[in-house]
Amino acid sequence: MPYALASTRHAERVRGAVEGRLPAPSDSPRLVSSWQRSFERYQLDPGSVIGPRVLSAAELREIRDREESFLRASGQCLTRLHDMVREADYCVMLTDAHGVTIDYRLDRERRNDFKHAGLYIGSCWSESEEGTCGIANVLTDLAPITVHKTDHFRAAFTTLTCSAAPIFAPGGELIGVLDASAVQSPDNRESQRIVNQLVRQSATLIEDGYFLHRLASCWILFGHQNRNYVEAQPELLIAFDENGNVVAANRRARECMPCLDGPRQIDEIFDSSHVQLRDIGRIETIAALRLRANGAILYARIRA
Structure with a gap:
């Protein structure tokens, strides 16, 4: 034509x-x-x-x-x-x-x-x-x-x-x-x-x-429901400052965790009574963290 x-x-x-x-x-x-x-x-x-x-x-x-x-x-x-x-x-x-x-x-x-x-x-x-x-x-x-x-x-x-x-x-x-x-x-x-x-x-x-x-100056939590994917392909990213205040979260984290919509402390999101989150970052290990909202386990590593 x-x-x-x-x-x-x-x-x-x-x-x-x-x-x-x-x-x-x-x-x-x-x-x-x-x-x-x-x-x-x-x-x-x-x-x-x-x-x-x-x-x-x-x-x-x-x-x-x-x-x-x-x-x-x-x-x-x-x-x-x-x-x-x-x-x-x-x-x-x-x-x-x-x-x-x-x-x-x-x-x-x-x-x-x-x-x-x-x-x-x-x-x-x-x-x-x-x-x-x-x-x-x-x-x-x-x-x-x-x-x-x-x-x-x-x-x-x-x-x-x-x-x-x-x-x-x-x-x-x-x-x-x-x-x-x-x-x-x-x-x-x-x-x-x-x-x-x-x-x-x-x-x-x-x-x-x-x-x-953009958030290189923050502590970053890299998370996934499957321990094997935390290093290779983390889904959830949460940035927090030295005082534990959540600064930002990626889109997938906000979709999965409605509690991130407002100002929060990182310790209000995860039950970290058995481990200090900053210690996870210093020893560069993968830890199992329990979500306070529903008790679900999230595997995570933290970048200092």
Whole structure:
């Protein structure tokens, strides 16, 4: 189908869905809401075939300098994720909290193809500018998503498939988005299930790496329900100061332990009457700690 005709048909489909005359994309309420905002609030043209805005080198340098610690914490994870998806012809992008691509990984021989599609460092993916896309939806809804081909609002991106996930700071605020995108992929959106899962896992690794970097001056408890995973893949991270005040906890810890929502002392969370938590850190051992809330056992080591 000629490109101009395809863009016209896509624009008609979007308008029809927003107006209720045609089926909505993928039966997803999130995508429907995004299409409506893109069309009604931001008055974007769904037939547009122009790529995203790209910042100048000076503008990008200023943002990257500001995000230096975030970039340092994410670099290895970006490379590892790209190694896992490169054979399927994906690039990997990291954005800041405003949707600006501040780092990326791709195969150099495909550089021009990705750049032509807008998948390039310095590209801007806010919903107000580009409408429905993976990064924009994560920025808006703060939840992972796959936006597949014609799920995109603008015709320029209807060949792309994008799986994206949020990355949060220790305080819970959004600091960026991790995205894996392909220029060409199978039409069946189920083909993106594994990539979506890999992106979500990698976003969590970046989040935890940033947590450890930002809170390097604190005592850190690394925990897991299985003793064998405490060293290799700890799920729970809790930072506390010299006085035992809990300073921060990673997302998984907050999900598993509602008691972390408010200011707490570390000794109010764990029954440590039989062992001093700081002593665990000094001897670098793994200890079984009992949660006061429900009596469950958590295996942990502590970094001084």
